[in-house]
Amino acid sequence: MKEAIPGAISGTTDSPAHRADAYDRPAARFDGQGHIDVRASAAGSCRRALWYAATGHEPAPPGDEALTVMETGRALEPVVLRAMQRAGWEVAPADPDHPAPVTVQLTPEVTVTGHPDATGTPPLFGEEAVIEVKTRGPAAFKRWQTLGAERSHPDAVAQAALYTYGRFGEARDAVIAVLDTGDRAWDFETVPAERVEEAIERTRAWLAPLGDHFTANGPDPEVLPERDFEAGSWRCSSCPFLATCQPQAEEESTEDPTPEVSDEEAREAVTAYVAAREALREPEQAKRQALDTLKAWMRRKDSAKAELKGHAISLVRSTRYAVDHKRLNALLDAETRKEIVTEQTSESIRIT
Numbered sequence: 535m536k537e538a539i540p541g542a543i544s545g546t547t548d549s550p551a552h553r554a555d556a557y558d559r560p561a562a563r564f565d566g567q568g569h570i571d572v573r574a575s576a577a578g579s580c581r582r583a584l585w586y587a588a589t590g591h592e593p594a595p596p597g598d599e600a601l602t603v604m605e606t607g608r609a610l611e612p613v614v615l616r617a618m619q620r621a622g623w624e625v626a627p628a629d630p631d632h633p634a635p636v637t638v639q640l641t642p643e644v645t646v647t648g649h650p651d652a653t654g655t656p657p658l659f660g661e662e663a664v665i666e667v668k669t670r671g672p673a674a675f676k677r678w679q680t681l682g683a684e685r686s687h688p689d690a691v692a693q694a695a696l697y698t699y700g701r702f703g704e705a706r707d708a709v710i711a712v713l714d715t716g717d718r719a720w721d722f723e724t725v726p727a728e729r730v731e732e733a734i735e736r737t738r739a740w741l742a743p744l745g746d747h748f749t750a751n752g753p754d755p756e757v758l759p760e761r762d763f764e765a766g767s768w769r770c771s772s773c774p775f776l777a778t779c780q781p782q783a784e785e786e787s788t789e790d791p792t793p794e795v796s797d798e799e800a801r802e803a804v805t806a807y808v809a810a811r812e813a814l815r816e817p818e819q820a821k822r823q824a825l826d827t828l829k830a831w832m833r834r835k836d837s838a839k840a841e842l843k844g845h846a847i848s849l850v851r852s853t854r855y856a857v858d859h860k861r862l863n864a865l866l867d868a869e870t871r872k873e874i875v876t877e878q879t880s881e882s883i884r885i886t
């Protein structure tokens with residue numbers, strides 16, 4: 535266990551926090567007591583965006599699709615927590631109508647406030663930990679399992695770390711639980727206490743310049759911190775202040791860079807693909823059947839090599855190695871994992 539963070543302020547369950555305010559309040563605001571208070575889920579956001587939020591610039595409202603994604607995430611949180619309970623976890627979910635807030639004072643000018651989804655204890659034994667619940671599509675779920683939370687969900691790790699300090703006043707293990715919205719599978723990762731502490735330090739280092747900016751300029755909406763991200767980054771393209779911050783980039787982002795393809799050309803491409811696939815289907819089936827016959831024949835003969843009709847036939851055995859990503863993620867910090875688990879992205883079209 536680590537030392538308590540100075541100035542950590544825990545919330546209480548009888549707080550008058552209203553549900554709407556708890557979940558929908560701005561990403562940052564001034565608390566009237568000399569602090570800029572940042573919402574925990576936004577602690578890793580662009581600092582200029584946080585300044586826009588705190589100084590009352592109007593954010594673009596989320597689109598219908600984004601709202602559906604957000605509402606789906608909220609609606610499924612209890613589902614994940616109940617699944618954990620069935621798996622033997624002792625879970626104490628937040629009261630959905632009066633969630634208990636926690637506030638952590640990161641620097642003299644910066645506080646972070648949020649509402650933990652739940653706390654819980656693992657099956658059999660273990661210390662009570664903060665549980666941060668996320669929902670993701672199948673590809674993002676797989677990515678999280680493979681890369682680990684610190685690489686795939688750094689903001690969620692920071693959030694869980696802040697809640698841990700706010701709730702317990704010290705660094706201890708924190709749990710990220712993720713639901714795959716496609717397969718309805720869930721899994722969890724435990725971020726060890728020392729890496730919870732590192733996440734707090736990273737967040738403190740990230741937000742400290744925002745506090746300095748506040749000290750130097752007061753709550754001036756016109757004096758802006760530097761931009762943290764470039765136009766074209768996903769952070770900017772999903773930023774509710776893009777139009778204010780980079781009006782030109784917003785216009786460009788609405789221009790489609792991909793070449794024009796007519797609907798007719800797309801229909802022809804599907805027809806060509808299906809015809810080619812049909813033409814290949816029978817030969818492929820015949821090939822597979824022949825290979826299955828030969829495999830059974832070689833196994834019966836207990837031989838790995840044979841010659842038939844002038845062809846060399848080999849029974850090739852290969853061994854696959856599986857990586858237990860959960861254990862790997864628990865053992866190695868994010869930087870070390872980055873050297874071992876590398877990421878490659880490719881694009882392809884699937885027609886079914």
Ligand code: SF4
Pocket residue numbers: 580581582583761762763764769770771773774775776779780
């Ligand atoms: S548009 Fe980009 S740089 Fe500007 S505030 Fe948003 S995230 Fe920051």
